[in-house]
Amino acid sequence: MSTPILSVRDLVVEFPTRRGTLRALDKVSFDIAEGEVLGMVGESGAGKSLTGAAIIGLLEPPGRVAGGEILLRGERIDNLPPEKMRRIRGRRIGMVFQDPLTSLNPLYTVAEQLIETIRTHIDLSEKDARKRAVALLDRVGIPAAARRIDDYPHHFSGGMRQRVVIALALAAEPELVIADEPTTALDVSVQAQIIDVLKEICAERGASVMLITHDMGVIAETADRVAVLYAGRLAEIGPVRDVIQRAEHPYTVGLMGSIPTLTQTADRLTQIPGSMPRLNAIPQGCAFNPRCTRVFDRCKVDRPELIARAGGRQMACWLYDAAVQGEAENV
Amino acid sequence: MIAFILRRLVQSVIVMLAVALVSFALFRFVGDPIASMVGQEVTLAERAEIREALGLNDPFIVQFWNFIARAATGDFGISYRLQQPVMELILSRLPATLELALVSGILAFAFGVGFGVYTALRRGSWVSGTIMTVSLIGVSLPTFLIGVLLIWVFAVELQWLPSFGRGETVYIGNWWRTGLLTESGRASLILPAITLGLYQMTLIMRLVRAEMLEVLRTDYIKFARARGLSNRAVHFGHALKNTLVPVITITGLQMGSIIAFSIITETVFQWPGVGALFIRSVQFVDVPVMAAYLMLIALVFVVINLIVDLLYYAVDPRLRVDRANAKS
Numbered sequence: 001m002s003t004p005i006l007s008v009r010d011l012v013v014e015f016p017t018r019r020g021t022l023r024a025l026d027k028v029s030f031d032i033a034e035g036e037v038l039g040m041v042g043e044s045g046a047g048k049s050l051t052g053a054a055i056i057g058l059l060e061p062p063g064r065v066a067g068g069e070i071l072l073r074g075e076r077i078d079n080l081p082p083e084k085m086r087r088i089r090g091r092r093i094g095m096v097f098q099d100p101l102t103s104l105n106p107l108y109t110v111a112e113q114l115i116e117t118i119r120t121h122i123d124l125s126e127k128d129a130r131k132r133a134v135a136l137l138d139r140v141g142i143p144a145a146a147r148r149i150d151d152y153p154h155h156f157s158g159g160m161r162q163r164v165v166i167a168l169a170l171a172a173e174p175e176l177v178i179a180d181e182p183t184t185a186l187d188v189s190v191q192a193q194i195i196d197v198l199k200e201i202c203a204e205r206g207a208s209v210m211l212i213t214h215d216m217g218v219i220a221e222t223a224d225r226v227a228v229l230y231a232g233r234l235a236e237i238g239p240v241r242d243v244i245q246r247a248e249h250p251y252t253v254g255l256m257g258s259i260p261t262l263t264q265t266a267d268r269l270t271q272i273p274g275s276m277p278r279l280n281a282i283p284q285g286c287a288f289n290p291r292c293t294r295v296f297d298r299c300k301v302d303r304p305e306l307i308a309r310a311g312g313r314q315m316a317c318w319l320y321d322a323a324v325q326g327e328a329e330n331v
Numbered sequence: 332m333i334a335f336i337l338r339r340l341v342q343s344v345i346v347m348l349a350v351a352l353v354s355f356a357l358f359r360f361v362g363d364p365i366a367s368m369v370g371q372e373v374t375l376a377e378r379a380e381i382r383e384a385l386g387l388n389d390p391f392i393v394q395f396w397n398f399i400a401r402a403a404t405g406d407f408g409i410s411y412r413l414q415q416p417v418m419e420l421i422l423s424r425l426p427a428t429l430e431l432a433l434v435s436g437i438l439a440f441a442f443g444v445g446f447g448v449y450t451a452l453r454r455g456s457w458v459s460g461t462i463m464t465v466s467l468i469g470v471s472l473p474t475f476l477i478g479v480l481l482i483w484v485f486a487v488e489l490q491w492l493p494s495f496g497r498g499e500t501v502y503i504g505n506w507w508r509t510g511l512l513t514e515s516g517r518a519s520l521i522l523p524a525i526t527l528g529l530y531q532m533t534l535i536m537r538l539v540r541a542e543m544l545e546v547l548r549t550d551y552i553k554f555a556r557a558r559g560l561s562n563r564a565v566h567f568g569h570a571l572k573n574t575l576v577p578v579i580t581i582t583g584l585q586m587g588s589i590i591a592f593s594i595i596t597e598t599v600f601q602w603p604g605v606g607a608l609f610i611r612s613v614q615f616v617d618v619p620v621m622a623a624y625l626m627l628i629a630l631v632f633v634v635i636n637l638i639v640d641l642l643y644y645a646v647d648p649r650l651r652v653d654r655a656n657a658k659s
Contacts, residue, residue: 058553058556086556086559086561088559089556089557089558089559090557090558090559090560091559094557095554095557095558097550097557099550102549102550102551103551103554104551105569105573106573106647106648107572107646107647107648108569109648116560116568117559117560120558120559120560120564121559152648154648168558169557169558
């Protein structure tokens with residue numbers, strides 16, 4: 001396999017506070033291959049958005065990358081000087097935020113914002129940049145783009161604004177797009193359209209996508225692989241079919257069990273008892289052990305590392321430790 | 332848009348009438364103008380004659396009506412004290428006040444926005460800390476004390492700048508006496524302008540800083556950064572413009588108060604402006620001048636508010652409702 005577009009190795013993000021340092025991401029590692037869509041799921045506060053922010057270099061102070069490395073096509077980008085990192089943002093890594101109603105500057109027309117973004121990264125005349133901007137808007141599905149481009153954000157509906165946001169994020173044709181809950185703030189009827197637009201355009205341009213969401217439906221339809229985060233640690237990562245249909249990590253099993261399906265009828269959805277630990281109270285050993293239904297002694301002492309399993313899956317769970325050994329011999 | 336301006340103009344007229352009524356009513360109770368106009372040896376009969384001549388015996392409504400009718404044509408009567416037309420008196424002193432107010436307003440706005448942006452962007456640096464601490468002094472020290480301190484340091488001890496007056500002045504056109512064109516005029520302007528503008532500057536600065544910090548946390552700023560825009564574009568193109576609406580409001584109102592409350596500064600520096608004229612008039616119960624002055628200040632506030640409203644339109648497209656309606 002060629003070099004992945006993005007490679008995250010043992011990423012640690014910390015927030016120094018008055019009462020000690022909080023570890024918000026703890027040794028998270030994953031790759032995104034060329035043209036691949038990686039879904040990132042987890043409960044609120046699991047560190048999904050933080051991972052995205054760390055990759056694009058926009059962690060809110062005092063948050064900081066305290067360890068590990070982030071490689072974009074094999075080059076380290078987590079320790080670049082701010083000015084170099086700025087040139088990567090928008091040009092090589094694009095980002096789509098959650099709320100289209102607040103992502104656009106209300107005082108500038110869509111044209112002004114698009115042209116500014118295009119001309120920041122690509123050496124184009126005002127006129128050519130405008131042409132490109134109209135083409136982009138047209139591509140993301142804004143009707144009468146040539147006319148609408150001079151409107152202000154408040155003239156557009158939520159779904160239309162998110163299309164504008166996508167056009168802005170993709171204005172300089174980045175290789176990687178981080179979409180941070182791009183549909184959460186939208187009407188259900190519009191969500192699918194937005195995801196389709198995002199997926200199509202990225203596929204068309206060969207851009208990889210890191211799709212952050214807690215909507216398993218979106219993941220199942222869109223992603224190639226999925227990473228499950230729990231309390232700032234990666235619980236499981238693997239091809240989307242395997243993880244969803246044959247969930248193995250007890251947390252993933254719980255997560256899947258809590259999603260209603262049309263084919264099965266159940267009186268009650270299963271739920272995972274308890275809630276995710278706070279960052280200052282992560283238990284020893286596996287972070288999930290107090291809520292795990294299959295917990296045993298070792299889980300409360302040692303932290304499980306990600307272990308490679310068959311079919312490109314990786315899992316951090318002691319349950320599969322021995323099994324892995326057995327399978328490894330067979331492979 | 333036109334309808335909006337017309338509506339505002341009608342409102343302005345009502346405001347002006349209300350101010351006229353209040354000030355006129357108020358001045359009936361400040362004392363007997365005749366007593367301060369004439370000497371002790373004037374007989375009661377003569378006093379009654381003057382009273383009658385000035386129309387002070389007419390019923391209140393008649394007096395008020397006469398006042399309004401004449402004020403509408405720019406005639407505020409004759410000053411009791413100086414025996415000159417009030418309009419002439421005020422116009423001859425207005426340039427001094429306007430120049431002082433304008434210069435200190437520009438200083439306050441420029442430094443206020445500059446320091447505000449700086450302290451918001453470099454939060455935690457020692458320079459910002461120093462500016463913030465010093466600005467506390469600007470907010471809390473009364474104007475006259477700042478004026479006196481400045482005079483003591485720069486005029487008395489260092490002897491760099493004059494302590495009072497306007498310096499040399501020259502005429503532009505027939506009646507605008509300016510101090511801006513002569514060296515001594517400019518030198519004389521510095522201390523009063525700082526005194527008058529310091530409070531406004533710290534106010535604008537603190538407002539800009541707070542607004543700026545607020546805006547820098549918004550999603551569209553994050554998104555602008557995520558698109559790789561330069562810091563300059565993010566800070567000045569995107570963030571600063573979004574802080575302007577509240578800043579314009581406050582600056583506009585402050586500009587009004589700079590003109591209105593230049594009284595103290597003018598008194599401290601013996602600046603020959605309308606503020607000083609007003610203070611003398613109060614001492615002599617010179618009702619026509621006081622009334623005209625209050626009307627002038629009301630006019631200034633009304634005009635500034637109108638300008639502020641129009642500036643909103645220029646800055647914030649969301650307020651241009653007509654256009655949006657026409658489109659959708």
